[in-house]
Amino acid sequence: MSYRRKKLLALFCATALSMTAVAGCTGAKSSTGNVVSSETEVNAEETVAQSETGTFSSTDMFTERDLAGTYEESGAVYVTLSDDGITGETAGVAINGQTMTITAEGTYIFSGTLSEGQIVVDADNAKVQIVFDNVDITCASSAAVYVKSAEKVFVTLAEGSQNTLRNTDEYVAIDDNNIDAVIFAKSDLTLNGTGSLTIVSAEGHGIVSKDDLKITGGTYDITAAGHALSGKDSVRIADGTFILTAEKDGIHAENADDEEKGYIYIADGDFAITSDGDGMDASNIVQIEDGTFDITAGGGAANSLKTHESDMPGGGMSQNIERPDGENMPQDTTTDESGTSTKGIKAGGGMYLNGGTYQIDSADDSIHSNANITIADGTYTLATGDDGVHADDALTVNGGTITVTESYEGLEGLTVTINDGTIDITARDDGINTAGGTDQSGFGTFGDHFKGMDSADDETEETTDNEMWMELNGGYIHILAGGDGVDSNGDLTINGGEIYIDGPSDNGNSAIDYGDRSSAYVNGGTLVAIGSSGMAEVMSDSSKQKVLMVKLGEQMEAGNVVLTDSEGNVIVSYTALKTYDCVIISTAEVESGATYTLATSGTTTEVTAE
Numbered sequence: 001m002s003y004r005r006k007k008l009l010a011l012f013c014a015t016a017l018s019m020t021a022v023a024g025c026t027g028a029k030s031s032t033g034n035v036v037s038s039e040t041e042v043n044a045e046e047t048v049a050q051s052e053t054g055t056f057s058s059t060d061m062f063t064e065r066d067l068a069g070t071y072e073e074s075g076a077v078y079v080t081l082s083d084d085g086i087t088g089e090t091a092g093v094a095i096n097g098q099t100m101t102i103t104a105e106g107t108y109i110f111s112g113t114l115s116e117g118q119i120v121v122d123a124d125n126a127k128v129q130i131v132f133d134n135v136d137i138t139c140a141s142s143a144a145v146y147v148k149s150a151e152k153v154f155v156t157l158a159e160g161s162q163n164t165l166r167n168t169d170e171y172v173a174i175d176d177n178n179i180d181a182v183i184f185a186k187s188d189l190t191l192n193g194t195g196s197l198t199i200v201s202a203e204g205h206g207i208v209s210k211d212d213l214k215i216t217g218g219t220y221d222i223t224a225a226g227h228a229l230s231g232k233d234s235v236r237i238a239d240g241t242f243i244l245t246a247e248k249d250g251i252h253a254e255n256a257d258d259e260e261k262g263y264i265y266i267a268d269g270d271f272a273i274t275s276d277g278d279g280m281d282a283s284n285i286v287q288i289e290d291g292t293f294d295i296t297a298g299g300g301a302a303n304s305l306k307t308h309e310s311d312m313p314g315g316g317m318s319q320n321i322e323r324p325d326g327e328n329m330p331q332d333t334t335t336d337e338s339g340t341s342t343k344g345i346k347a348g349g350g351m352y353l354n355g356g357t358y359q360i361d362s363a364d365d366s367i368h369s370n371a372n373i374t375i376a377d378g379t380y381t382l383a384t385g386d387d388g389v390h391a392d393d394a395l396t397v398n399g400g401t402i403t404v405t406e407s408y409e410g411l412e413g414l415t416v417t418i419n420d421g422t423i424d425i426t427a428r429d430d431g432i433n434t435a436g437g438t439d440q441s442g443f444g445t446f447g448d449h450f451k452g453m454d455s456a457d458d459e460t461e462e463t464t465d466n467e468m469w470m471e472l473n474g475g476y477i478h479i480l481a482g483g484d485g486v487d488s489n490g491d492l493t494i495n496g497g498e499i500y501i502d503g504p505s506d507n508g509n510s511a512i513d514y515g516d517r518s519s520a521y522v523n524g525g526t527l528v529a530i531g532s533s534g535m536a537e538v539m540s541d542s543s544k545q546k547v548l549m550v551k552l553g554e555q556m557e558a559g560n561v562v563l564t565d566s567e568g569n570v571i572v573s574y575t576a577l578k579t580y581d582c583v584i585i586s587t588a589e590v591e592s593g594a595t596y597t598l599a600t601s602g603t604t605t606e607v608t609a610e
Contacts, residue, residue, distance in 0.1 A: 053376055055263075055350065056287050058267055061236045066238070076107040078109050083098070083115050083117075092105075098117030099117060103123050107129040109131040110131065117137055130155050130156070138165075138166045139165075142174055144183065147186055152189075152190070153185060155191045157217075159195060162196050163195060163198070164200075168203075180208065181204050183199070185213075191218060192218060195218060196219040196220070197221070199221070200223050201225055203225050206228040207222070215237045216238035216239055222242075224248075228273075234263050237266045240269045244274070246274070250274070254281070254282070260284065262282055263282050263286065263349070268290045269292075271293045275296070277298070278343045279343070279362070280344075286346075287354075293345075297343060301361055304386065342362060343364045346368045347368070348370050350369060353376065355400075362385070365387040366404075366407075369390070375396070375400050375402070377398075380402045384406065394415045400421045400422075402423045404424070404427065406426060408427065415490075416434050418432075423478070425481070427482065428482045430484045431486060433484070433487045433489075434469060434470050434488045468489045469518075470486065472486075480577055480578075481509075482509075484509045492512065492514045494586075495524050497526070498526045499528070509532065511530060512531075520538075522547050526587045530561065533551040548585045548609060552580075552605065553581065559601045560576075560601075561599070562599040564599070566595055
């Protein structure tokens with residue numbers, strides 16, 4: 001048994017156990033911010049344990065036969081394909097010229113070449129297994145494999161086999177079904193085995209199932225004018241190697257008739273996806289357990305057609321949009337001139353990323369959900385013309401390593417909670433932002449960024465749980481931002497972790513920003529925020545940890561920023577990456593009433609913690 005197969009079986013058991021975890025926590029809002037428990041200090045490990053890991057259990061995604069990738073030779077029908085004539089006609093098989101139609105349940109083993117032919121499955125309520133053992137089929141204007149009717153069809157790639165299917169011209173209707181893929185199935189379809197399959201679709205999709213599309217093994221090299229892989233109810237991948245080149249989406253799942261379907265589930269695999277549209281696109285949920293993903297969507301960040309009206313040197317001033325309470329609120333407006341969605345991974349529903357290694361270069365958001373995103377683990381290197389990670393609703397990071405090398409905004413959600421992980425963000429505008437800008441390039445429209453705000457008729461009224469807010473509870477975060485370093489359009493609460501911010505040098509933004517009717521609390525952890533003083537905001541007096549804010553009166557050059565106590569002990573040492581005139585520092589070692597020395601680019605300033 002292969003390492004991945006063993007790992008997948010272990011994952012089945014682990015996922016089944018993890019589904020007992022509850023979603024979210026039961027903490028109440030207090031004078032020190034949106035704390036996630038009633039305890040004085042936040043336990044990041046407990047917070048992670050209570051987080052959602054996904055909707056689907058691995059044990060429900062694949063059957064044993066899906067995963068096996070084997071076939072019984074005894075009793076199988078052997079068929080040799082040739083332009084001179086197909087051999088292997090028997091009961092349950094009809095041959096008409098270069099077209100072979102399977103009408104009965106069984107295993108059918110194919111080899112040979114057809115320069116213009118087709119395999120059709122027309123077997124109501126039957127399970128049919130098609131084995132490819134060095135097959136080459138061209139069907140110019142229809143599907144090389146057409147599953148017209150069946151309970152389920154397996155396409156198994158024989159060990160060591162190299163198989164090719166292709167379409168070369170526009171699809172022409174042969175019945176009432178809209179056949180538009182090289183492999184087109186009206187039933188559930190599973191591809192497995194250990195061989196390889198090359199698909200070229202000059203005018204349509206690569207592989208399409210109008211029910212569930214499952215792939216559990218094999219090597220696939222697909223070039224398509226449409227989607228490379230598409231399943232109406234779902235696309236489920238247990239393992240395999242995938243080289244997908246698509247003029248639309250690399251992997252696509254969409255069901256407009258059933259909102260609980262249209263999802264993508266990936267347990268493992270190696271993926272190299274180049275798409276003119278989205279790398280992966282589901283109208284419902286995307287859940288990924290593991291795998292290696294190299295995705296270039298829409299030509300990558302350098303090819304972004306999305307414009308931001310707030311763009312200007314040093315990070316822009318956002319447009320003002322009127323809030324439900326009559327106040328104006330910064331809001332960025334974005335447009336995509338092409339009208340094509342070019343995201344790395346996109347979900348119309350929730351997204352759960354539990355592991356894997358991701359290299360994503362996308363013209364639009366690298367990771368996007370029209371609902372919630374939970375990142376439990378994994379390694380992410382993201383370059384994007386817009387947001388690195390964007391959730392219309394809640395964005396939660398419980399672990400992993402996230403590096404955003406290029407973005408307009410790094411992480412964005414209606415609410416943002418970071419419990420653990422290593423995060424490094426480079427952004428032209430905000431590093432981490434709650435609320436964010438409108439985005440209607442997904443299956444649905446952007447979430448209601450102002451929900452809950454209309455309940456606050458005055459500053460004394462209790463806000464709702466749906467209000468925008470940001471919680472930083474643990475992990476390591478570094479931000480290099482042209483706009484605000486962190487921008488919470490509600491409360492900002494820092495309970496732990498290490499947070500280092502190189503904010504803007506201009507006075508139009510600040511290293512830390514939060515809503516006009518909100519507060520910022522530092523209850524634990526280490527915070528070093530470097531930026532401009534023009535719009536610098538102080539932390540709440542209700543914070544459990546002391547905060548030093550030093551406005552230097554002149555711009556300092558990039559370089560070392562060192563805070564020492566009265567005895568010369570180093571409390572904080574950080575290297576600023578850009579010019580600044582304001583420093584905000586908070587650590588557990590800063591004590592009320594004590595005097596400290598801040599050294600910045602050759603100057604020293606004494607400051608006392610109030």
